[in-house]
Amino acid sequence: MARIGVVGAGIVGAAIGTRLIGDGHAVTVFDADPEGLPTSSGNAALIALPEIAPIASPGMLTAVPKWLLDPLGPLTLRWQDLPALAPWLIAFLAASTPARGAKARAALTDLMQTALRDHEALAEIAGIHGHLRQTGYISLHDSQASLDGALREAAGVKQALGYDYEAISPETARAMVPQLEGQFFGAVHQPVYWMVTNPLTVLRQYQDFLRRSGQLVRGTVIGAEQRSDGIALRIEGQPEQVFDKVVVAAGVWSRELVRGLGLKVLLETERGYNTTYTDLGWNLAMPVGFADHGFIAVPLVDGLRIGGAVELAKPETSPNFGRAKAMRAKMRRYVPALPEGGTEWMGRRPSTPDSLPVIDQHPGDDRILFAFGHGHLGLTLSAVTARLIAEAVGGAKTPGALSIRRFQ
Numbered sequence: 001m002a003r004i005g006v007v008g009a010g011i012v013g014a015a016i017g018t019r020l021i022g023d024g025h026a027v028t029v030f031d032a033d034p035e036g037l038p039t040s041s042g043n044a045a046l047i048a049l050p051e052i053a054p055i056a057s058p059g060m061l062t063a064v065p066k067w068l069l070d071p072l073g074p075l076t077l078r079w080q081d082l083p084a085l086a087p088w089l090i091a092f093l094a095a096s097t098p099a100r101g102a103k104a105r106a107a108l109t110d111l112m113q114t115a116l117r118d119h120e121a122l123a124e125i126a127g128i129h130g131h132l133r134q135t136g137y138i139s140l141h142d143s144q145a146s147l148d149g150a151l152r153e154a155a156g157v158k159q160a161l162g163y164d165y166e167a168i169s170p171e172t173a174r175a176m177v178p179q180l181e182g183q184f185f186g187a188v189h190q191p192v193y194w195m196v197t198n199p200l201t202v203l204r205q206y207q208d209f210l211r212r213s214g215q216l217v218r219g220t221v222i223g224a225e226q227r228s229d230g231i232a233l234r235i236e237g238q239p240e241q242v243f244d245k246v247v248v249a250a251g252v253w254s255r256e257l258v259r260g261l262g263l264k265v266l267l268e269t270e271r272g273y274n275t276t277y278t279d280l281g282w283n284l285a286m287p288v289g290f291a292d293h294g295f296i297a298v299p300l301v302d303g304l305r306i307g308g309a310v311e312l313a314k315p316e317t318s319p320n321f322g323r324a325k326a327m328r329a330k331m332r333r334y335v336p337a338l339p340e341g342g343t344e345w346m347g348r349r350p351s352t353p354d355s356l357p358v359i360d361q362h363p364g365d366d367r368i369l370f371a372f373g374h375g376h377l378g379l380t381l382s383a384v385t386a387r388l389i390a391e392a393v394g395g396a397k398t399p400g401a402l403s404i405r406r407f408q
Contacts, residue, residue: 001024001025001026002025002026002243002244002245002393003025003026003028003230003242003243003244003245004020004025004026004027004028004243004244004245004246004247004393005027005028005029005030005231005233005241005243005245005246005247006020006027006028006029006030006246006247006249007029007030007031007221007224007233007246007247007248007249007250007254007257008029008030008031008248008249008250008251008253008254008372009029009030009031009034009038009207009210009216010031010038010039010040010203010249010250010251010378011038011040011199011202011203011206011378011379011382012040012249012251012371012372012374012378012381012382012385012386013029013031013247013249013250013371014029014203014206014207014210014382015122015206015382015383015385015386016247016249016371016385016386016389016390017029017206017210017214017216018122018125018126018206018209018210018386019122019125019383019386019387019389019390020247020386020389020390020393021125021209021210021213021214022122022125022390023390023393023394025393026214027210027214027215028214028215028216028217028241028243029210029214029215029216029217030217030218030219030220030221030233030235031216031217031218031219031250032218032219032220033218034207034216034217034218035218037200037345038203038251038347039251039347039348039349039350039378040199040203040378040379040382041199041200041203041347042199042200042272042274042307042345042346042347043199043307043347043378043379044199044274044287044296044298044305044307044308045195045196045197045198045199045298045300045305045379046137046193046194046195046287046296046298046379046380047115047116047119047132047193047194047195047196047379047380048137048193048376048377048380049112049115049116049161049163049192049193049194049380050112050154050157050161050163050165050190050192050193051108051112051376051377051380052105052108052109052112052157052160052161053105053108053153053156054095054101054104054105054108054354054355054356055092055310055351055355055375055376056092056093056095056096056100056101056104056353056354056355057096057101058096058097058098058101059149075294075309075310075311075312076309076310076311076312076323077311077312077313078311078312078313078314078317080317081312081313081314081317084314085268085312085313085314087266088266088267088268088312088353089312089353091266091353091354092353092354094353095353095354095355100354104354104355104356105160107356107404108355108356108377109160109161111381111384111385111404112161112380112384113161114384114387115380115381115383115384116194118383118384118386118387119132119382119383120132121383121387122382122383122386122387125209126205126206126209127209128202128205128206128209130197131196131197131201131202131205132194132195132196133194133195133196133197134191134192134193134194135193135194135195135286135287135299136189136190136191136192136193136286136287137189137190137193137286137287137288137289138168138173138176138177138187138188138189138190138286138287138288138289139187139188139190139288139289139290139291140173140180140184140186140187140288140289140290140291140292140334141184141185141186141187141188141291141292142184142185142292143185143292144185144186146185146291146292147167147185147186147187147188150188150291151165151167151188154188154190157190163190163191163192164190164191164192165188165189165190165191166188166189167186167187167188168186168187168188168189169186169187170183170184170185170186170187172187172189173187173189176189176285176286177284177285177286177288178285179282179284179335179337180288180334180335181334181335181336181337182332182333182334182335182336183333183334184334193286193287195287195298195299196379197300197301198300198301198302199379217235219235219236219237219238220235220236221233221234221235221236221250221257222234222235222236223257223260224246224248224257224260224261224368225240226261226365226367226368227242229242230242230243230244230367231243231244231245231246231365231367231368233246244367245367245368245369245393246367246368246369247369247370247371247389247393248368248369248370248371248372249370249371249372250372251348251350251372252267252268252269252315252348252350252372253315254267254350254358254370254372254373255267258370261362261368263362263363263407265352265358265373265406266352266353267350267351267352267358267372267373268312268350268351269312269313269314269315269348269349269350269351270310270311270312270348270349270350270351270375270376271310271311271312271313271319271346271347271348271349272307272308272309272310272311272346272347272349272376273307273308273309273311273319273320273321273323273324273327273344273345273346273347274305274306274307274308274324274327274344274345274347275305275306275307275324275327275328275342275343275344275345276300276303276304276305276306276342276343276345277303277304277305277306277339277341277342277343278302278303278343279303280303280304280339282337283299283303283304284297284298284299284304285299286299287299288334290330290331290334293327293330294308294309294310295307295308295309295327295330295331296308297331297335306324306327306328306331306338306342307324307327307345308327309323309327311323315348319346321344321346324344324345324346325344328340328342349374349375349376349378350372350373350374350375350378351373351375351376352373352375355375356373356404357371357372357373357374357375357377357381357385357404358370358371358372358373358404358406359371359385359388359389359404359405360404360405360406360407361392361407362407363407366392369389369392369393370406370407371385371386371389
């Protein structure tokens with residue numbers, strides 16, 4: 001049994017802590033605000049198993065200039081933050097080649113192979129049941145070109161992972177989701193998508209397990225020091241604590257800890273917005289993606305959530321909730337019954353330029369491990385990340401012990 005400190009109690013950190021406790025380790029998880037609302041609490045609740053395409057791609061580059069001209073479009077950049085974002089953006093461009101894209105796609109495919117089984121195993125450790133459901137997913141497309149692109153991607157996913165798909169007519173889509181009364185060209189149905197009941201509820205269940213079976217401590221970790229007797233975590237306003245091993249899983253805030261350990265990482269906040277309705281009196285039968293507009297609508301067990309889009313900005317930049325309003329307005333083209341109202345929210349996705357999470361260990365000290373940068377796939381990849389980290393903590397020497405190495 002090892003004494004392990006985990007920095008971060010969002011869905012990735014909570015999953016890692018749970019898995020390590022299940023392996024018999026003494027685990028303490030630190031978070032600046034464990035009762036707060038981290039990015040994982042406001043996600044789309046999807047276990048998005050087919051999503052193996054990195055955001056950086058040649059096709060994306062052709063769309064970016066048009067999107068950037070629309071301040072409320074699928075992708076926007078806070079121009080005042082451009083100097084700080086420049087290194088990340090340059091790396092994003094470099095990752096958009098076919099060769100780099102294929103490498104990232106292969107790595108994400110490898111992670112998705114066991115993602116659902118890992119969620120089931122993690123839930124068993126924590127005693128959580130009934131939170132996973134297979135819903136399927138429909139993406140709507142406004143043109144033949146958009147539909148063709150989605151079908152090519154779905155065919156690639158089927159080749160890589162075996163997941164079925166079908167092109168469906170607007171009439172068939174409306175039969176499956178009656179609220180889709182507006183006009184669109186066509187749709188793609190993918191049955192393999194799963195959802196959790198509510199991402200905040202599930203996160204709280206894992207955090208409650210951490211409190212019962214380990215420790216969940218309120219505290220801001222401001223540094224880590226490598227010592228002969230272990231890894232010391234410095235916690236703001238509290239005595240330092242020494243562990244046999246430490247896992248850094250603090251989302252975008254991981255980058256300062258990484259730099260303090262003498263390493264470099266490109267990690268920025270890819271911010272997303274959503275609106276959640278809890279009193280509509282109706283809900284969608286399954287998640288629906290509005291492919292040409294960069295957002296989705298998902299039926300939680302206690303409401304409807306509309307969210308997505310990408311805004312690149314520094315973490316401390318103030319939110320622009322006009323983006324949430326724009327998504328609602330666009331959705332009414334397809335779902336006229338959607339009213340105004342709802343609760344708006346903004347989250348900071350920790351994202352890497354090539355869409356690959358950092359799942360690695362310190363190249364000079366295997367007592368320090370890293371797990372952050374999951375972007376849109378934090379919930380989806382949380383459990384498989386937890387398993388990989390747990391295997392590495394346990395001394396696994398197989399080539400797949402850590403799937404994605406960043407610090408050579």
